[in-house]
């Protein structure tokens with residue numbers, strides 16, 4: 434996917450954009466916006482979420498429905514999910530470039546361009562704490578960074594919410610991509626631990642993408658056990 438993205442739309446020199454400070458659009462190379470390396474035209478075309486499930490943010494056909502079938506049958510332990518974008522072109526390719534090819538600017542642009550969507554999802558107070566989904570140290574070593582930490586850092590700074598490390602990955606688990614929902618849940622059992630006791634705070638757990646919600650469910654259980662009052666999941670993108 435990432436390769437086809439570069440073939441489709443991006444000149445080769447764009448591959449070096451991650452390190453540049455030129456303020457140019459990461460998608461079309463036009464002049465970006467102040468503090469945001471994406472032009473207004475490309476930003477307007479990033480796919481938003483539309484009607485979605487109140488709990489898990491799964492896109493729904495109309496606003497008449499507020500919960501997806503799965504959440505009606507079995508509500509997840511997290512209260513709600515806020516996602517900036519739909520996981521499709523070009524968001525999916527930008528997240529891939531961010532995560533696997535270390536184009537850190539892609540993650541920064543997607544997070545900052547979507548900042549208002551996190552704020553406008555709330556009528557009342559924003560969460561008390563932001564915390565990233567941790568990577569196991571082996572995966573972190575291989576990737577060189579934890580993408581969720583970067584996203585959480587931009588969100589914390591942009592919204593003025595403290596960033597705390599509340600979770601630890603205690604087990605190395607195989608990649609989730611090839612697994613179905615049940616296998617994902619099984620794969621993650623016991624994979625996370627809370628690192629401190631909480632006192633009823635509302636915690637926003639940050640990840641790059643939500644697919645089945647298996648990771649979100651597992652970390653939420655740990656945080657609620659540790660004393661969190663409520664857990665919200667914040668992701669850049671939700672898969673359809």
Ligand SMILES: [Zn+2]
Pocket residue numbers: 458459460461462463471472473474475476
């Ligand atoms: Zn552009």
Ligand SMILES: [Zn+2]
Pocket residue numbers: 486487488489490491500501502503504505
């Ligand atoms: Zn749902």
